[in-house]
Structures are given as C-alpha cells and as structure tokens.
Amino acid sequence: MMFLWTAQLLLLAVTVVQAERDTLSANILSKYWIDARDVLEELDDYQALWIKVHGCVWSECAIDNNDDDGENRDGDEQWYLARTQDFCANVAFSLYGIPKNHISLFSCSRGNYINSFFTYGGADTLLKALGKTPKIYYDGEYVDGYYNSNYGYNSSNSDCVVDEDAYMSSTMGCSAGGKFAIAAFEGEYCHGTDFYDIIDPFQNYNRQMNRIGCHKIWGRGFGNRQAATMLLSNSWSCDLDLYPNGCPDPYGQKARYDYALRAVAHGQSPSWAVTNMKLKRPLRILSWFMLIMGVFLLIFGYNVQNRERMSMNGGGLKGFFRVLSEDIHAYRKELARKRREAKLASKERRSERKKRDKKKKKKKKESRRSSSRGRRNRDRDRDNGIELSQTASSEYEAYDEGRLNSSPRRYSNRGSELL
Numbered sequence: 001m002m003f004l005w006t007a008q009l010l011l012l013a014v015t016v017v018q019a020e021r022d023t024l025s026a027n028i029l030s031k032y033w034i035d036a037r038d039v040l041e042e043l044d045d046y047q048a049l050w051i052k053v054h055g056c057v058w059s060e061c062a063i064d065n066n067d068d069d070g071e072n073r074d075g076d077e078q079w080y081l082a083r084t085q086d087f088c089a090n091v092a093f094s095l096y097g098i099p100k101n102h103i104s105l106f107s108c109s110r111g112n113y114i115n116s117f118f119t120y121g122g123a124d125t126l127l128k129a130l131g132k133t134p135k136i137y138y139d140g141e142y143v144d145g146y147y148n149s150n151y152g153y154n155s156s157n158s159d160c161v162v163d164e165d166a167y168m169s170s171t172m173g174c175s176a177g178g179k180f181a182i183a184a185f186e187g188e189y190c191h192g193t194d195f196y197d198i199i200d201p202f203q204n205y206n207r208q209m210n211r212i213g214c215h216k217i218w219g220r221g222f223g224n225r226q227a228a229t230m231l232l233s234n235s236w237s238c239d240l241d242l243y244p245n246g247c248p249d250p251y252g253q254k255a256r257y258d259y260a261l262r263a264v265a266h267g268q269s270p271s272w273a274v275t276n277m278k279l280k281r282p283l284r285i286l287s288w289f290m291l292i293m294g295v296f297l298l299i300f301g302y303n304v305q306n307r308e309r310m311s312m313n314g315g316g317l318k319g320f321f322r323v324l325s326e327d328i329h330a331y332r333k334e335l336a337r338k339r340r341e342a343k344l345a346s347k348e349r350r351s352e353r354k355k356r357d358k359k360k361k362k363k364k365k366e367s368r369r370s371s372s373r374g375r376r377n378r379d380r381d382r383d384n385g386i387e388l389s390q391t392a393s394s395e396y397e398a399y400d401e402g403r404l405n406s407s408p409r410r411y412s413n414r415g416s417e418l419l
Contacts, residue, residue, distance in 0.1 A: 036117055036232035039095065046097040048219035049228055050107045053126070053212050054092045055178030057246035058192055059118050059238075061088035061158055087192055088158040089172045089180060091123040091209065092116065092238065094248050108214035116248040117235040122158030123172070123180065127208060129231035130215060135204045137172060137182050146170055157205070160190035172202065178246075180205050256280060 039049070096112040098104045104112055119125045127134040137143075138161050141151040146161040146169075157172035157180075171190045173183030175198060182200040185191060218228040238247035240254055249255055259280075260273040303310070303320065306327075310319035 035237050036095075036235040039097070039114065040229060040232050043218065043225065043228065045100055046218075047100060047102070048098050048107075048216060048222065050096040050112070050214050050216050051093045051126075051212075051231070052096070052108045052214050052250075053209050054094060054116075054248040054250075055246075056089050056123065056174035056180045057092045057118055057178075057238075057243060058087055058174050059090045059243065059246070060120060060236075061086040061090075061122065088122050088190075089174050090119040090121075091126050092118055092246055092248050093126065093235075094250055095232075096214075107216070110251045113251055113253060115237050116250075116254060117232075118238050118243075118247075119231075120234050120236055122156055123205075123209070124156045124158065125234045126212075126231060129227050129234075130212065130217070131227070132208065135202075135208060137200065137202060137205070138170075160188075162188045164188070168196065170199065172205070173198070175201070180209065252281075 039046075043049075094108070094116045095114045096108045097114050098107075098112055106112065124134040124136075134157065136155055137157055138146060138148045138151075138159065139155065141148055143161070145163045145165065147164070148155060148159060148161045150156075150159045160169050160171045162169045167187065169185045169188050169190045170182060171185075173181055173195070175181045179201070181198045181202050184196045184199050186194040186196050216222065217231060218225060240247050240249060240258055247254070256277045260277040263273040263276070302324075306323050309323045309326075310316075313319040313322040
C-alpha cells in the first residue's frame, strides 16, 4: 500500500513538472503572437524601441465608417458583400527593443528582435508617426485626369482617385521588387484583382522610406510615447502563412516559431518543440564548423606528408599547388591505367567465356552424335537377334499338311480293315 502511494506521488510530481515545462514552453511560443498593442501595454518593460523598414506590401487598408460591431475595424467578424475589406500599399517593418535590466550595444540586432508588423491604413502612417511629411502623389484636385475626392481633407497616398472618362482608378501600390509605386487599375475601386500597370516609380517616396534605416521610436528620457503609440496602434503583426513574401523575417525566428507551433499542433510536446527550435540553428552551425575543420585537417595532413616535395618545388603556396597538381595528374594516370586493365580483364573474361561456350556446344554435339550412333547400333543388334515367330496363317498351313499326310494312312487302314 505504501509503495502504491509513493508511486502515485511520484507520478503526480512528474505530471506537475511536465505541465510547468509545457506551460513555460507555451509562454515562450506565445511570443509568436505578440501584437503591436501588446507592446504598447508593456511599454514600461522596455528601455528603448527601434523600427527598421523592409519595403512595401499590399495588405489590409484603412478603417471605414461601417464599424457596426464595435471592433474598431470593419470586415473581420461579420461580413457581407458591401463590407469587403479594402487593400492598399502598407509598409512592412520589424520592431526591436531592449528590456529593462538588460545591456545591449546594438539596436536593430538579432537579440533585440521582437516581431514583424504591417501598418494599417497606408504607408503614410509610419512617416506621420515619425514626424515626417509624406510625399503625396495626387496632391491636387485634378492630376493627369484623375479626380481626388479627398483633396483638402487630409489627402494620403492610400486614397483611390478616379478617371471617370477612361473608367480607370489609381493609387499607390507595390512593385514586384517590394518598392512603392503609383499603380493604375481598371474600374473605379482600385481593386488588386483589377491591376493594370505601374505608371510612376515614385522615387521621392522610396527615398523617404530608405532614409529611415534603424530608427528609434521610443526610449527612457527620449521624447514621449506619441510616435510609438501612433505607429503601433495602427499596425498589426504579420503572418508568414498569409504573406510569405511580404512579412519580414530577418533572422528566421518567425519561421522557427511557426515550425514549433506546427509541431505542437501535431501532438508533440511544447517543451520538445521549443528545444528543437532553439537547437536547430546551433546544430547547423556546429555541422558547418565540423565540416570546415575536417577540410582544414585534411589540408594540414597533406602538407605535413608532402613537406619535402613542396620545398623542392618552390615552397609555400607555390610548392603546395605544384605538388597537388602532380598528385592529381598521377592519380588521373593511375585511374586511366586501372581502367585499361579493367577493360583488358573484361575482354579476357569475355573471350574465355566464349571459349567455354564453344567447348560446351562441341561437347553437346559430340554427345548427341555418340548417343544417336549408339542408338542405331542397338537397333541393328536387336533386329539381328530377334527370331521370327510363327504367325496364325503358317500354323494353319502346317495343320492342313498334317491332316493331308495323315488321311491316306487312315484310308489305308480303313481299306486294310475292309480288306
């Protein structure tokens, strides 16, 4: 009974420890879901925050006036035809931060990486949050035949302007290389499915984005929270499954977290998933290190073995490469010699095989001839030794002769009797 209780207590302790480990692993994995609003709520846990711009992405656009479900965002929970989500050109950026009580000499580095985000409402949101005035392409009421209905009412590059005569629309979009550009669309709604062509590379706007680099948006004793609040409140964390080419993953951490989440979804332990996620990169580095060390040791051993030959051929790298070329040439000769020997050996084997086949065929023919000759001799000896037996007709003839030969005697006897 005491043994049973002890076993139950041990099992309970192991279960509790495993549950704590899985909970810890789940908390580590929850970093994958960290959102911009979560960073704002825990802003005091950081010493400073930086952002780094990665490029243009065509993603969800602005909040409209149909927010009838209280989510401050349209089209996420309830959907119908009139509430289709609009898309526009947003900026993809990565967020970096130094936690409290930590020391780091770098800002936008691997150790300070938090997550990757998209702006929500157009790329102008990021420039305005940093206190910069964005270059507006359609900055007039009419530009090149396009009518801007928002002219004079906080115009932005995410506005869809319309050319009613040509039945075309235009707004800022993304080029194939992830740069910002002014795009034209068929129809009046700037739908991505109706994309027509790039009409302007918008180089001034791209220069504005490229000048940002690794930019500090908040820090203790550095400005206020306005820039971080304005930017992060209008951003959302991106997903590699939805945007595999647009969501920034500069250090591969999002891909590793995604791998760990898939492992957990398939029934694996979160602790093992996190351990595998952490060891995957070090093991890859270790394998490459071992490979390089193996090549180095191979070269070092070759150098020690052929030191005298290298000195005779000039020494240094010159002697090393000369000796190496000689060995390669000798190896090729030896390989060619072995190939020739192998071909000759194969030819000899084929010739021997042909000779054996000919001998076998000759023996078969001779055995067939001897067997047929012996068969004929046996048939001839059998025919000579066979005695002809009397047939039925000969027996009948002999019987008739005997009867004829005996009948005169009978008649004579009869006659004598008569006599």
